[in-house]
Amino acid sequence: MVAKRIIPCLDVKDGQVVKGINFEGLREVGDAVQMGVQYARDGADELVYLDISASREGRRTFVDLVRRIALGIDIPFTVGGGIGTVEDAARLLDAGADKISVNSAAIADPSLIGRIAARYGSQFVVVAIDARCLGGRWMCTTHGGSRPTERELFAWAREAQERGAGEILFTSMDHDGTRAGYADAVYARLAEELSIPVIASGGAGSIEDIRRVLIEGRADAALAASIFHYGQIPIPELKTALNKAGVNVRL
Amino acid sequence: MIAIIDYDAGNIRSVGNALERLGAAYELTADPARILAADKVILPGVGNAAKAMENLRERGLCQLVRDLRRPVLGICVGMQLMCRDSEEGPVEGLGIFDAHVRRFAEAPDIKVPHMGWNALGNLDSKLFRDVDSGSFVYFVHSYYAGLGPDTIATCRHGGTLFSAALKYENFYGTQFHPEKSGSVGAAILRNFLAL
Structure with a gap:
């Protein structure tokens, strides 16, 4: 059976990893490549790097960074943030990214999902939904x-799947940053409605939170940031505990 | 020198990156002379098997690959092209491995593509020296090679036990991505380099 995945998420601004506390008061926590190498060694199954640079210069820095990440780490990684065209996706693929994630741009133009999937395959396209x-x-x-839309989560997730998404990364904005647990019931319903893997994001505060979203929430992967970056839950300890609790994880 | 066959079949840079991490010299090439001169050859591949086969044929590399007598490693779709045929197309393969490539059947909780880390079993080759049965490696695929005389490792996805790796004479193939499989993948690549 495919193992449940543990995915640290690194927000990157101008080449440095930062973690937004409710998207304000960004703090730098470390070098993006070094942190990735360390996470891979610790047993992270995959990494997500999100570019939160607003400037053009920042975006260019990010492509160079993706090239260095691809050379440095030996596990799969997804990159996202500001991908609006097939060309943006192509640049990141050429730099060595295994997958890209699209979010706002896919809602603005849903055909983007199918155009990227047609060229590079569904396995390359993660649709992130907040x-x-x-x-x-x-x-x-x-x-x-920050911006509300008229789209309902479950309908949009199904549409994304039909258009060629290979995975759905759903973040509950109500749970993000709270460290009070994931939106378990919402993930269970996504698992019911979709045939593609679902990555849970937002709310991780403890090992038990992660166990619950993987088992009761039926999520294929659990993503978290601050609990990993600040060493609150070391990944080897997390995986050993999940394994003891009967969760199929890679040790 | 390791030749990585460059035939426009997806993200093949990651294989080169992995060799670089292991300190092995390599080149990306579709030049028959360079491929023939290499100590070892890697046939990577991501994406559609029929399209990949067409790319290989257009470059006139099919017979050349079949005739190689140095160690050859096919990865993912590269391995599938080395089989008899694939349902993805359908398309005739190089016929090196005695295996057919079929699509996984979808079922509740059996997701296709088979994507993520899964455990290896029935390891039976020098390629897996110092790799324990049950070690996890990274897979991304919707089609698989069934079990047969050339199977040297297995993996299970739902009710299907399939070939995680194949071998025939000097030809090796892995359905998983050793270049993305952490320290286990690095060990397997090191074993290939040591053949």
Whole structure:
């Protein structure tokens, strides 16, 4: 059986890893390549690098960084942030990324998913969705959660799958940054409705939170940032505990 | 010198990166003379098997690969092209390995593509020296080679036990990506380099 994956997420600004606390007050936590190499050694199954640079210069720096990451680490990695065209995706693929993630641009133009998938395969395309619960309905947001949309989470996830997404990375904006657990029930419903893998993101605060989203939430992978970056939960300890709890993980 | 066959079949740079991490000299090439002169040859591949086969044929490399007598390693779609045929197309392969390539059947909780880390079993080759049965490696594929006389490692996805690796004489193939499989993958590549 395919192992459940543990994925540290690194937000990168001008080549340095930062972690946004509610997307404000960004703090630098380390060198993006060195941190990736360390995570790979510790047993991370995959890495996600998100470019949060706003400037053109920052974007160019990111492509160079992706090239260095690809040379440095020996596990798969996804890159995202500001990918708006097939050409953006091609540049990152050429630099060595295994997958790209699209978010706001896919909502603005859903055909982007199919165009990238047709050229490079579904396995290359992760559709990232940020959503929050409004009046009992899960609604998608864009631009880091700052802009509401008319799209409903489950309908959009199904559409993304039909258009050629290889995976869905769903972040609950209601849970992100709280460290109070993932939106387990929402992931369980996504698993029910989709045939492609789902990555859970937002809310990890403890080993138990991660176990729950992988088992009760039926997520294929759990993504987290701060609990890993600040050493709160070392990955070897996390995986040993998950294994003891009967979760199929790579040790 | 290791030749990595460059035939426009997806992200093949990662194989070169892995060799660089291991300190092995390599070149990306589709030049028959360079491939024939190499100590070892790697046939990578990501994407559609029929398209990849066409790319290999257009470059006039099919017979050349079949005739190689040095160690050859096919990775992922590269391995599938070395089989008899593939349902993806369908397309005739190079016929080096005695195996057919079929599509996984989807089922609840059996996702296709088979993507992620999965365990190796029934290891039976020098390629897996110092690699324990049950070691995890990284897979991304929707089609698989069944079990047969050339199987040297197996893996299970749902109810399907398939060939994780194949060998015939000097030809090796891995369905998984050793270049993305952490320290286990590095050990397998090192074993290939030491053949």
